[in-house]
Amino acid sequence: MAETLRVSGIYPADSDAAAAVRVLAVEQFGGESGPDLSFRIEDALRGAVLQGEPWLRVVPYGPDGSVQAVLRGTSAIEERVQNYTEEHERCIKDGDGKCTPAKEKYQARCKRRTIELLPRMRLLGPDGTLLWSDNSMESLTDSWCDDSTTAPRQRGAIVRELADRVARRIVGDFVPRALRDDVRVDESRKGLNKSDSDRFKAAVRKVKDRDAPGACADWGSLAQANPAHLPSLFNLGLCAESAGDDAAAQGHYRQVLAIDPRNDKALGRLDRIAARERARRQIQAHTAA
Numbered sequence: 001m002a003e004t005l006r007v008s009g010i011y012p013a014d015s016d017a018a019a020a021v022r023v024l025a026v027e028q029f030g031g032e033s034g035p036d037l038s039f040r041i042e043d044a045l046r047g048a049v050l051q052g053e054p055w056l057r058v059v060p061y062g063p064d065g066s067v068q069a070v071l072r073g074t075s076a077i078e079e080r081v082q083n084y085t086e087e088h089e090r091c092i093k094d095g096d097g098k099c100t101p102a103k104e105k106y107q108a109r110c111k112r113r114t115i116e117l118l119p120r121m122r123l124l125g126p127d128g129t130l131l132w133s134d135n136s137m138e139s140l141t142d143s144w145c146d147d148s149t150t151a152p153r154q155r156g157a158i159v160r161e162l163a164d165r166v167a168r169r170i171v172g173d174f175v176p177r178a179l180r181d182d183v184r185v186d187e188s189r190k191g192l193n194k195s196d197s198d199r200f201k202a203a204v205r206k207v208k209d210r211d212a213p214g215a216c217a218d219w220g221s222l223a224q225a226n227p228a229h230l231p232s233l234f235n236l237g238l239c240a241e242s243a244g245d246d247a248a249a250q251g252h253y254r255q256v257l258a259i260d261p262r263n264d265k266a267l268g269r270l271d272r273i274a275a276r277e278r279a280r281r282q283i284q285a286h287t288a289a
Contacts (some may be wrong), residue, residue: 003207004182005242007272010050011179012279017131018123018174019282020289021069025061031074033117037163038073044167048175055175055286068289069131073121077159082112086145110145115155117162121170132173138162176279181272183238185215186231186265196222200232212242230256234265246273 013019024045029038046058059067088108091099116139123132140162144152187204189197203218216239223232237252250273256266 003187003204004184005207005212005238007181007183007238007241008244009179009272009276010176010279010283011275012282013176014173015132016278016282016285018069019176020285021056021123021131021174022286022289023057023059023064023066023068025059025064025067025070027061027070027072029073029075029119029121031076033077033159033163034073034075036160037075037117037119037166038071040160040163040167041071041170044164044171045174048171050176051178067126069123069125071121071123073119075117075119075163078116078118079155080114084110084112086110088145088147090147108145108147110143111152112141112143113152114139114141115158115162117159117166119166134170134173136169138165138169176282183241183269185238186234188231190231191229192222192226196226203235212239215239228259230260230263233259234263234269237266237269241269241273246276249273 026038026042026045028035042058045056046054048055057066061070085107087105089103089105092102092104094100116137118137119134121134122130125131140158142153142158144150185204185207189200192200199218200222203215203222206212206215206218216236219232219235219239223229223236226232233252233256237249237256240246240249240252250270253266253270253273256263257270260266
């Protein structure tokens with residue numbers, strides 16, 4: 001949206017313990033799909049970067065005093081196929097085999113297939129401490145009929161897709177990520193007098209015209225003159241976030257909550273700030289490990 005301010009930051013991996021690991025070994029997984037899954041996970045983790053730098057050093061499984069954790073697991077595949085029928089329609093052909101405008105309905109025989117990838121994964125410290133685990137399956141369901149014009153996907157291609165999903169999920173658990181949010185400013189002028197309402201509207205227009213500093217300065221003076229005007233206070237918090245000053249942003253959002261404790265916008269932004277603080281702690285733990 002045009003009336004937005006950009007907030008950039010580092011957001012946390014889903015697992016604090018996994019994020020602290022700098023040197024990791026991936027053991028070849030067991031099970032029907034285990035070897036391929038472990039290779040895909042290894043490649044995904046080796047390729048994971050934060051701000052242009054590799055996050056992990058992935059080393060071959062085996063004796064290595066630098067290894068801080070070992071990823072082990074198994075992976076199975078389950079497939080279910082259900083037969084069913086669908087009512088389809090086709091043209092009625094003439095004596096020469098050409099379609100006529102007339103149509104007829106018929107019952108087509110169809111199959112619905114569900115393929116599930118069932119991994120069981122554990123991240124263990126050198127002393128066997130469980131640092132992280134994941135048993136969540138990935139699945140895909142497709143269907144086709146006898147009169148389909150395209151062939152069903154190959155089972156192997158589907159299994160590889162599911163394995164890639166698991167690998168991406170693990171990267172999200174292990175590696176913090178840099179994100180940019182374009183957050184819409186609060187445009188409500190309710191509660192302002194005519195003059196201040198016009199100034200507020202002009203500030204919103206400045207954001208659209210890419211004059212964020214000018215807009216933020218205007219909201220600062222408006223908030224001084226109207227200390228209970230929540231949109232001005234919220235937008236000041238957003239200005240501070242956009243400038244990378246999370247402490248100042250928290251102060252403005254807490255002013256909003258002092259007036260309206262259930263203000264969803266302010267609560268949501270405080271959650272984002274808390275997430276970035278968690279990411280900073282993860283990076284510190286990772287660097288110190």
